[in-house]
Amino acid sequence: MITMTELARIAGVSQPTVSRVLNGNPSVNPDVAKRVLDCAKQHNYQPNLIARSLNGNKTYLLAAIVPDISNPYFAELIKALEREAGKMGYSILIFNSDYDHEKELHYLKLLQQYRVDGLFLAPACEDAQSLLPFHQLSIPWLVVTNYIENADSIYISHEKAGQMVASHLVDIKAKRFLFIGRRKDRKFIGFERGLRELGVDTRQCLTVFWEETLEETLSLMAGYLEDLNVRAGIFATNDMDALVTLHTIVNAGIDIPGKAALVGFDNTFISQRTLPGITSVSQPIGEMARLAIEHLLLKMKEGAGTDVSHVELTAKLAVRASTLSDAAF
Amino acid sequence: MITMTELARIAGVSQPTVSRVLNGNPSVNPDVAKRVLDCAKQHNYQPNLIARSLNGNKTYLLAAIVPDISNPYFAELIKALEREAGKMGYSILIFNSDYDHEKELHYLKLLQQYRVDGLFLAPACEDAQSLLPFHQLSIPWLVVTNYIENADSIYISHEKAGQMVASHLVDIKAKRFLFIGRRKDRKFIGFERGLRELGVDTRQCLTVFWEETLEETLSLMAGYLEDLNVRAGIFATNDMDALVTLHTIVNAGIDIPGKAALVGFDNTFISQRTLPGITSVSQPIGEMARLAIEHLLLKMKEGAGTDVSHVELTAKLAVRASTLSDAAF
DNA sequence: TTGTAGGCGTTATCAC
DNA sequence: GTGATAACGCCTACAA
Numbered sequence: 001m002i003t004m005t006e007l008a009r010i011a012g013v014s015q016p017t018v019s020r021v022l023n024g025n026p027s028v029n030p031d032v033a034k035r036v037l038d039c040a041k042q043h044n045y046q047p048n049l050i051a052r053s054l055n056g057n058k059t060y061l062l063a064a065i066v067p068d069i070s071n072p073y074f075a076e077l078i079k080a081l082e083r084e085a086g087k088m089g090y091s092i093l094i095f096n097s098d099y100d101h102e103k104e105l106h107y108l109k110l111l112q113q114y115r116v117d118g119l120f121l122a123p124a125c126e127d128a129q130s131l132l133p134f135h136q137l138s139i140p141w142l143v144v145t146n147y148i149e150n151a152d153s154i155y156i157s158h159e160k161a162g163q164m165v166a167s168h169l170v171d172i173k174a175k176r177f178l179f180i181g182r183r184k185d186r187k188f189i190g191f192e193r194g195l196r197e198l199g200v201d202t203r204q205c206l207t208v209f210w211e212e213t214l215e216e217t218l219s220l221m222a223g224y225l226e227d228l229n230v231r232a233g234i235f236a237t238n239d240m241d242a243l244v245t246l247h248t249i250v251n252a253g254i255d256i257p258g259k260a261a262l263v264g265f266d267n268t269f270i271s272q273r274t275l276p277g278i279t280s281v282s283q284p285i286g287e288m289a290r291l292a293i294e295h296l297l298l299k300m301k302e303g304a305g306t307d308v309s310h311v312e313l314t315a316k317l318a319v320r321a322s323t324l325s326d327a328a329f
Numbered sequence: 330m331i332t333m334t335e336l337a338r339i340a341g342v343s344q345p346t347v348s349r350v351l352n353g354n355p356s357v358n359p360d361v362a363k364r365v366l367d368c369a370k371q372h373n374y375q376p377n378l379i380a381r382s383l384n385g386n387k388t389y390l391l392a393a394i395v396p397d398i399s400n401p402y403f404a405e406l407i408k409a410l411e412r413e414a415g416k417m418g419y420s421i422l423i424f425n426s427d428y429d430h431e432k433e434l435h436y437l438k439l440l441q442q443y444r445v446d447g448l449f450l451a452p453a454c455e456d457a458q459s460l461l462p463f464h465q466l467s468i469p470w471l472v473v474t475n476y477i478e479n480a481d482s483i484y485i486s487h488e489k490a491g492q493m494v495a496s497h498l499v500d501i502k503a504k505r506f507l508f509i510g511r512r513k514d515r516k517f518i519g520f521e522r523g524l525r526e527l528g529v530d531t532r533q534c535l536t537v538f539w540e541e542t543l544e545e546t547l548s549l550m551a552g553y554l555e556d557l558n559v560r561a562g563i564f565a566t567n568d569m570d571a572l573v574t575l576h577t578i579v580n581a582g583i584d585i586p587g588k589a590a591l592v593g594f595d596n597t598f599i600s601q602r603t604l605p606g607i608t609s610v611s612q613p614i615g616e617m618a619r620l621a622i623e624h625l626l627l628k629m630k631e632g633a634g635t636d637v638s639h640v641e642l643t644a645k646l647a648v649r650a651s652t653l654s655d656a657a658f
Numbered sequence: 659t660t661g662t663a664g665g666c667g668t669t670a671t672c673a674c
Numbered sequence: 675g676t677g678a679t680a681a682c683g684c685c686t687a688c689a690a
Contacts, residue, residue, distance in 0.1 A: 001441070001467060003667055014677045019669065027675060044465075049442045050388060051667030053379045054682050061422075069411070075404040082398070082425050091439065093390075094423045096411050110420065112330070113378045114390075136373075138330060243602045250604050273572045274603060275579050332683055343661045348685065358659060380683035383666050 002043045011039045022047065053115065062296070063093045063111040064120040065104060071240060073266040073283075074122065077144065080289030081120060088293060090117070099124045105133055112139060118296045120144050126186075140299040144292050145283075146186070150308050152299065154292045156315040161281045162190025163197075164317055165235050165263050168279070170198045172323055174233030174261055177206045178221060180245055181237030187265065191235055214241070218248040225254055232260045233323075239264040239271045242278050246322065261323040277320030284313050331372045340368045351376065382444065391625070392422045392440040393449040394433060400569060402595040402612075403451065406473065409618030410449060417622060419446070428453045434462055441468060447625045449473050455515075469628040473621050474612075475515075479637050481628065483621045485644040490610045491519025492526075493646055494564050494592050497608070499527045501652055503562030503590055506535045507550060509574055510566030516594065520564055543570070547577040554583055561589045562652075568593040568600045571607050575651065590652040606649030613642050 004022070008015040013032060020028050021036040022045075039045075053059040062085055066074040082092050093116060095107040101124050111119060119141035123131060126146060134141060134151070143153035165187075169177060177195055179188050188208065195202050207224065211217040225232055234249075236242035242264030246256070254260050256276055264271045267282030291311055333351070337344040342361060349357050350365040351374070368374075382388040391414055395403045411421050422445060424436040430453050440448060448470035452460060455475060463470060463480070472482035494516075498506060506524055508517050517537065524531050536553065540546040554561055563578075565571035571593030575585070583589050585605055593600045596611035620640055 001444070005667075015667090016669080016678085017676060019667095020676085023669085029675060032675085046438065046441045048383075048444060048667050050379055050382050050444050051682090052669075054377075054383050054666090054684090055668045055670085057682075059379060069398075069408045070401065070404045072399065072401060072404070075399045075401070078423065079398045079425055082423060091422055091424070091443065093420055094407070094411060095420070096408055109375065112375045114420065115330070115377060115379050240598065243598075247602050247604055269569065269572075270599065273576050275576055334683070344683090345662085345685080346660060349660090352685085356659060361659085377683050380666090381685075383668090383682090384684050384686085386666075 002045050007039050011036045059115050059117055060090050061116040062090045062118045063116045065095045065097050065107050066122040067097050067099045067124050069096050072268040076285050080285050084289045084293040097124045101130050142296050152309050154288055154311045156283050156313050158186035159190030161315045162187040163194030166191050166194030169233030175230035176232045178234040179208045180241055182210055183208050222248055222252045234262045236264050239266045239268045243270050257323050267318045276322045279320045279323040280318050282316045282318045331374050336368050340365045388444050388446055389419050390445040391419045391447045392445045394424045394426050394436050395451040396426050396428045396453050398425050401597040405614050409614050413618045413622040426453045430459050471625050481638050483617050483640045485612050485642050487515035488519030490644045491516040492523030495520050495523030498562030504559035505561045507563040508537045509570055511539055512537055551577055551581045563591045565593050568595045568597045572599050586652050596647045605651045608649045608652040609647050611645045611647045
């Protein structure tokens with residue numbers, strides 16, 4: 001791959017002149033410019049961004065750490081981030097944390113070494129403890145997908161989303177409520193509070209299912225459902241789990257949404273295309289990505305403004321046949 | 330972010346000494362080493378990989394261009410590649426071509442500018458024409474997921490996979506055959522040949538559906554199925570399309586697999602978890618990723634060996650209830 | 659064992 | 675308008 005210095009030698013000018021030409025600096029003789037440009041084209045010159053980075057102290061690299069790229073929600077997020085970043089001249093280094101905090105820390109070190117200009121983080125865990133290392137980061141960063149106390153974040157309120165689901169399930173007259181996911185998940189916190197506020201006795205009527213394996217979890221759930229003679233409202237922590245849940249319920253011969261109504265999370269194509277369609281909480285991923293880039297670039301430009309900014313977007317409930325028998329599908 | 334030079338000043342040694350210490354060069358006074366290491370730790374020194382790259386002519390960056398990260402198959406592939414690359418000390422720059430050759434070319438230029446050490450390509454189109462620019466690349470590259478004439482590729486044979494599907498559908502006594510996808514897709518070529526070899530009159534009994542939009546495609550297909558009084562065997566070009574196809578069929582009140590048997594491609598979690606489960610062609614993604622890294626590293630080390638290597642992995646058919654009424658699920 | 663000198667490919671700041 | 679020169683942070687001689 002040819003360098004400016006070589007181009008300069010070939011074109012018979014000095015290397016800085018080549019630099020000027022290639023960067024469109026007007027103060028250069030048109031004839032010389034033409035000669036250099038021809039030369040560059042002929043040799044397929046490609047600027048060395050590494051060298052430019054070293055000098056300019058800017059890599060035009062952004063990093064994204066996500067827990068699981070193969071989760072369609074994160075995949076779509078990455079896709080949107082890559083698109084928006086690309087528009088602004090940035091490329092994206094992708095790191096899959098596998099929900100493993102250790103890996104997160106490893107990648108944190110690595111992206112610092114690559115001197116990326118910024119970081120998008122979808123944290124593996126949300127506790128303040130594990131986010132501590134990120135606060136010591138000198139690189140601008142931003143949490144996407146969730147609210148984090150004292151970190152810039154672009155998110156939908158998972159509490160409110162949980163509440164929304166609660167409200168919907170109460171609306172359709174579910175009498176028992178099941179949550180497939182972790183107790184400490186904010187979706188659950190909002191779900192529980194929502195139910196309580198609507199007069200549900202959550203100690204009696206709300207059950208959390210989350211065992212070591214998904215199989216275990218679902219078999220417990222199926223057992224619970226079979227002994228039930230009122231309508232159940234089930235809230236799964238994401239669409240992928242909702243899909244298996246749906247599977248399990250139908251396999252057990254339980255009527256959806258008659259006996260069990262199911263709600264998923266993320267409104268990925270999965271929930272849109274199963275049979276019955278799964279009601280799911282929809283996040284505005286495109287807008288989230290756009291705002292994320294915008295805010296990160298701002299943070300990069302302004303330097304580390306000390307005030308934390310939280311941008312809350314609103315989630316919507318995409319209602320489908322898994323909770324409403326007369327839904328479109 | 331502190332540099333070696335500053336560390337050197339603080340520790341009262343020369344910068345190369347710091348370099349030696351940090352790189353574990355044994356020929357350095359233990360006391361000095363300790364002093365430097367303490368200093369480095371205290372100031373959270375992180376080596377500047379950009380500078381190291383510039384000097385060493387190696388970035389430890391790999392690029393991956395895929396058509397659509399949000400397709401679960403590619404998402405899983407990326408995840409696997411990232412994992413395997415990480416093990417070998419490489420990070421991955423991700424580019425989404427959106428099935429757009431222009432974008433592919435744009436990214437091709439960009440990744441050259443970043444001086445990545447290698448490239449994984451899942452091409453947007455497979456014709457020799459559009460792959461030409463890649464052949465002029467001085468960076469080692471590798472096609473994943475598909476066979477390409479004179480380019481190193483790690484792949485499963487889509488023809489053979491199509492043939493396998495044909496054989497399975499004939500086995501279960503389908504009498505009409507539908508393909509949801511592009512005619513020029515190798516899956517289709519293999520599918521058609523497979524059918525012919527099994528004595529099917531493909532001009533009469535094989536129909537391709539692929540309109541401008543998926544909706545159109547599926548409504549045409551549904552119309553075709555309704556007028557049919559023999560069993561249909563449907564082959565969809567990937568699991569995502571298979572999912573919508575499944576949806577359409579069941580919505581039209583057509584029995585699966587009784588009247589219509591459905592086969593998808595990629596064996597993603599989608600096909601594993603729908604109701605009925607979708608029979609799908611399974612690719613060994615993990616192995617593909619492992620071999621891909623291995624071969625790329627080899628190519629990087631050996632320099633551009635001129636001989637093209639094709640590594641063909643074998644696909645399997647994961648049979649489910651969408652083609653076999655007594656399948657496990 | 660350690661320091662000095664040079665180079666990687668840019669960009670920026672000077673003179674001329 | 676153009677060419678030296680230095681700088682970015684690191685590594686690798688080479689010299690002491």
